[in-house]
Amino acid sequence: MELLCTKALQKRISENLSEIRTNITRAAKRAGRSPDEVTIVAVTKTHGAASVRAAMENGIKVLGENRVQEARTKFKEIGGGVDWHFIGHLQKNKVKFLFDIFSLVHSVDSFELAAEINRRAAVDEVHILLQVNIGEESTKYGIKPLEVTDVAEKISRMPHVRIEGLMAIPPPAARPEDSRRYFRKLVEIKNEVEEMKLETVSMSKLSFGMTGDYEVAVEEGATHVRIGSGIFGRRDYENRVFSK
Numbered sequence: 001m002e003l004l005c006t007k008a009l010q011k012r013i014s015e016n017l018s019e020i021r022t023n024i025t026r027a028a029k030r031a032g033r034s035p036d037e038v039t040i041v042a043v044t045k046t047h048g049a050a051s052v053r054a055a056m057e058n059g060i061k062v063l064g065e066n067r068v069q070e071a072r073t074k075f076k077e078i079g080g081g082v083d084w085h086f087i088g089h090l091q092k093n094k095v096k097f098l099f100d101i102f103s104l105v106h107s108v109d110s111f112e113l114a115a116e117i118n119r120r121a122a123v124d125e126v127h128i129l130l131q132v133n134i135g136e137e138s139t140k141y142g143i144k145p146l147e148v149t150d151v152a153e154k155i156s157r158m159p160h161v162r163i164e165g166l167m168a169i170p171p172p173a174a175r176p177e178d179s180r181r182y183f184r185k186l187v188e189i190k191n192e193v194e195e196m197k198l199e200t201v202s203m204s205k206l207s208f209g210m211t212g213d214y215e216v217a218v219e220e221g222a223t224h225v226r227i228g229s230g231i232f233g234r235r236d237y238e239n240r241v242f243s244k
């Protein structure tokens, strides 16, 4: 029974991923991009090791986690044969847990968090993206669009933090098309930061697009799409396999 369930799970994840890859390839072509420029970050929150392994067997190289505790539990089981990216809001007292697990933090949403990462850094350089509150929603974390250049400039002087790009979560939308203007706005901010020519800052990574809007995201220049339910199915927070 157990085996059958795992088999069915593997099949579904494999099918989902091949459909997503086809869609990404088409969207990239429409925009004159190469699909190789786009990394799928498989967002495994609430899903167990069997799902994660199935995704890895189907070519997933990057996992996205939004909770430190869940990631630590999962990391013990899965290990380092894959890149782990942190994508959730991080409390300052959890910063110390980042360094053993994550190779990129997408969700640096304030100057203060960057400063704390710089202070505690257990590695020479911590690679980060700045999360921008692109819809200026009071319910969301992120740096205000008008403050990004300033904050980037200040963070660029921190010796142990390296900005590699921007991340955003647009407001919830009924249609994928609704996200497009937010993605464009993020690209404009990226261009502004690039024009500052800050020596230690790169804008090579753009993390936007989720299950509902990743095709639009690829058309608008995303290099990292963070996809959860599209790969693994609906999340069940009541019966999550990993502890909070």
Ligand SMILES: *Cc1c(COP(=O)(O)O)cnc(C)c1O
Binding pocket: 043, 045, 066, 087, 088, 169, 210, 211, 212, 226, 227, 228, 229, 230
């Ligand atoms: C959960 C989550 C995702 C994935 O969402 P889906 O709609 O399931 O693809 C992407 N980014 C962040 C920050 C998330 O928390």
